[in-house]
Amino acid sequence: MPTTILVTGLAITLAATxxxxxxxxxxxxxxxxxxxxxxxxxxxxxxxxxxxxHFAYSxxxxxxxxxxxxxxxxxLGELRPPNLQPFDxxxxxxAMAGDLAVVGANGDSSLNVTRHGAxxxxxxxxxxxxxxxKLTPDAPSEEAAFGTAVDTDGTRILIGTGAFxxxxxxxGGAYIFEHQGGGIWAQTAKLLPADVGPADRVGNALAIxxxxxxxxxxxxxxxxxxxxxxxxxRLDNGAWTEEQEVAPDNPQSTFAPFGPALDLEADILxxxxxxxxxxxxxxxxxxxxxxxxxxxxxxxxxxxxxxARDTGPFFGLDAQLDGDWLAIGATxxxxxxxxxxxxxxxxxxxRDRDDWGFVQRLYADGAIN
Numbered sequence: 388m389p390t391t392i393l394v395t396g397l398a399i400t401l402a403a404t405x406x407x408x409x410x411x412x413x414x415x416x417x418x419x420x421x422x423x424x425x426x427x428x429x430x431x432x433x434x435x436x437x438x439x440x441h442f443a444y445s446x447x448x449x450x451x452x453x454x455x456x457x458x459x460x461x462x463l464g465e466l467r468p469p470n471l472q473p474f475d476x477x478x479x480x481x482a483m484a485g486d487l488a489v490v491g492a493n494g495d496s497s498l499n500v501t502r503h504g505a506x507x508x509x510x511x512x513x514x515x516x517x518x519x520x521k522l523t524p525d526a527p528s529e530e531a532a533f534g535t536a537v538d539t540d541g542t543r544i545l546i547g548t549g550a551f552x553x554x555x556x557x558x559g560g561a562y563i564f565e566h567q568g569g570g571i572w573a574q575t576a577k578l579l580p581a582d583v584g585p586a587d588r589v590g591n592a593l594a595i596x597x598x599x600x601x602x603x604x605x606x607x608x609x610x611x612x613x614x615x616x617x618x619x620x621r622l623d624n625g626a627w628t629e630e631q632e633v634a635p636d637n638p639q640s641t642f643a644p645f646g647p648a649l650d651l652e653a654d655i656l657x658x659x660x661x662x663x664x665x666x667x668x669x670x671x672x673x674x675x676x677x678x679x680x681x682x683x684x685x686x687x688x689x690x691x692x693x694x695a696r697d698t699g700p701f702f703g704l705d706a707q708l709d710g711d712w713l714a715i716g717a718t719x720x721x722x723x724x725x726x727x728x729x730x731x732x733x734x735x736x737x738r739d740r741d742d743w744g745f746v747q748r749l750y751a752d753g754a755i756n
Contacts, residue, residue, distance in 0.1 A: 428481040439478030448477025450490045485541025486511040491534030504533030520572045528556045547590025559589035561602040576627040580618045594651035598622035603646035615644030650708040654679040659703030672702030711738040
């Protein structure tokens with residue numbers, strides 16, 4: 388089975404199962420028409436795929452599940468819990484692993500706390516997806532936007548906040564939930580860096596794999612610069628502790644945040660920095676590979692876009708890692724079709740031992756390389 392790379396309007400996701408890239412298997416469209424922003428979030432798990440559409444139904448939101456049979460993807464229908472309200476923004480972020488699907492709804496105000504946010508858990512049994520739980524933090528905070536970022540490894544769920552303007556707690560945070568049996572999920576930890584500032588907005592991007600979780604801190608650093616930061620946490624003797632603050636060898640500042648995109652697999656961490664400037668006329672972006680030895684993370688490689696042919700592609704706005712394959716989004720890449728248009732592109736890399744080598748640049752159907 389070929390590698391599957393899903394490219395949507397605002398997200399990419401990668402499911403690598405063999406040694407060759409599939410260029411274009413089809414164009415996915417929502418069953419629901421209108422300005423729903425189909426593709427705000429997307430994730431692939433084997434032959435299943437989930438896509439968010441957070442502006443659908445008067446911005447109450449929607450999520451749709453697809454299944455692959457052979458080389459064809461077919462919609463299995465919507466995953467929508469009852470009692471969604473306008474501006475819940477259900478589907479703003481999605482994740483899928485094992486038999487779980489998680490959907491963020493960062494505008495939810497159902498606890499009489501304005502836009503505290505929520506996330507919904509669905510479980511697949513015999514090909515049927517069923518709502519299992521609605522998750523909210525133990526202490527919901529006004530304007531926290533819980534559910535802005537979600538991830539799961541199929542066992543644990545990690546949920547981050549977005550901190551809308553005038554949030555009651557602009558520190559943000561990321562929350563670990565674990566299954567207690569019988570469809571019950573409980574918050575078991577809240578992750579905050581030791582040096583968190585009052586307006587750092589932690590948890591806009593995150594990833595979890597087994598006993599390791601990684602979260603960003605969007606506004607960490609001097610208020611005049613906001614360089615951002617990334618923190619790795621590890622479960623040790625039943626407690627989540629901060630393992631390391633990860634930073635690039637040559638960090639940039641002045642509103643060039645490090646960490647808007649994160650992905651994690653075992654001892655490999657990918658961090659995107661789409662506003663990093665490599666000396667051209669606009670922000671080119673970079674992506675960084677970090678590897679862990681013992682409890683120490685070190686930068687092992689820097690990936691760059693082909694900025695000799697373009698300026699300002701915002702390379703690193705999304706990143707997806709799966710085995711020996713890595714997909715990096717460059718949402719403003721300049722394409723000639725035949726006139727120059729910023730349709731965006733995906734850069735595909737493959738690992739050979741410890742080196743990640745460029746394989747292919749992927750474009751939307753109709754764009755000319």
